[in-house]
Amino acid sequence: DTAVSQTPKYLVTQMGNDKSIKCEQNLGHDTMYWYKQDSKKFLKIMFSYNNKELIINETVPNRFSPKSPDKAHLNLHINSLELGDSAVYFCASSQHSGWAAYEQYFGPGTRLTVT
Amino acid sequence: AQSVSQHNHHVILSEAASLELGCNYSYGGTVNLFWYVQYPGQHLQLLLKYFSGDPLVKGIKGFEAEFIKSKFSFNLRKPSVQWSDTAEYFCAVLPGGGADGLTFGKGTHLIIQP
Known part of the structure; x- marks a missing residue:
């Protein structure tokens, strides 16, 4: 069973469109994340979210919004796509409670290409 | 805010050579440290992690890392690399208790030549 899954794997779209990437985890974790990996392979946290708190990286444009219908899902919605949004987006999850922090499990990634 | 420096961006080794990839972090408090590997076209996989206790941690595929608190370092090592170790290696830090x-x-691109 896939622990963290993402759909779609590839997404090609035009500038100005709105798109969503879905993420699901079946690990029972309470915290989920979105990361962006640019063309130079640099990984940067975009959001982390659990039932209580959404933490947003201040550098993320407000065109990006995470949506969590339930504890096992954290979808990424992007409005008005721009060329610079082209990247690989990784979802991850972990169990976080109090001062304990455990390793994050990553999904396979979604390669977004904006033309 | 915390930051992580990986000094070697590209490393090329021959099979059976020994490997050491440097990682230094800046953060004043308790941290959790990780090394992840990304094989070509694949997602990130955890190689090893340090939370507390023995500063020498062993991971999968023969990798190990040593946490040296005084040097803010967490270098990755492998005594004898294989062609299949060709990948991108990422060091990462998570402040203790952090959920952010x-x-x-920035990663190290490792190429192992047969």
């Missing part, structure tokens, strides 16, 4: 995501270094 991992901070990654």
Whole structure:
């Protein structure tokens, strides 16, 4: 069973469109994340979210919004796509409670290409 | 805010050579440290992690890392590399108790020549 899954794997779209990437985890974790990996392979946290708190990286444009219908899902919605949004987006999850922090499990990634 | 530096951006080794990839972090408090590997076209996989206790941690595929608190370092080592170790390696830090995501270094692209 896939622990963290993402759909779609590839997404090609035009500038100005709105798109969503879905993420699901079946690990029972309470915290989920979105990361962006640019063309130079640099990984940067975009959001982390659990039932209580959404933490947003201040550098993320407000065109990006995470949506969590339930504890096992954290979808990424992007409005008005721009060329610079082209990247690989990784979802991850972990169990976080109090001062304990455990390793994050990553999904396979979604390669977004904006033309 | 915390940051992570990986000093070697590209490393080329021959099979059976020994490997050491440097990682330094900046953060004043308790941290959790990780090394992830990304094989070509694949997602990130955890190689090893340090939370507390023995500063020498062993991971999968023969990798190990040593946490040296005084040097803010967490270098990755492998005594004898294989062609299949060709990949991108990322060091990452998570402040103790932090739920705001991992901070990654810029990665080291490792190429093993047969």
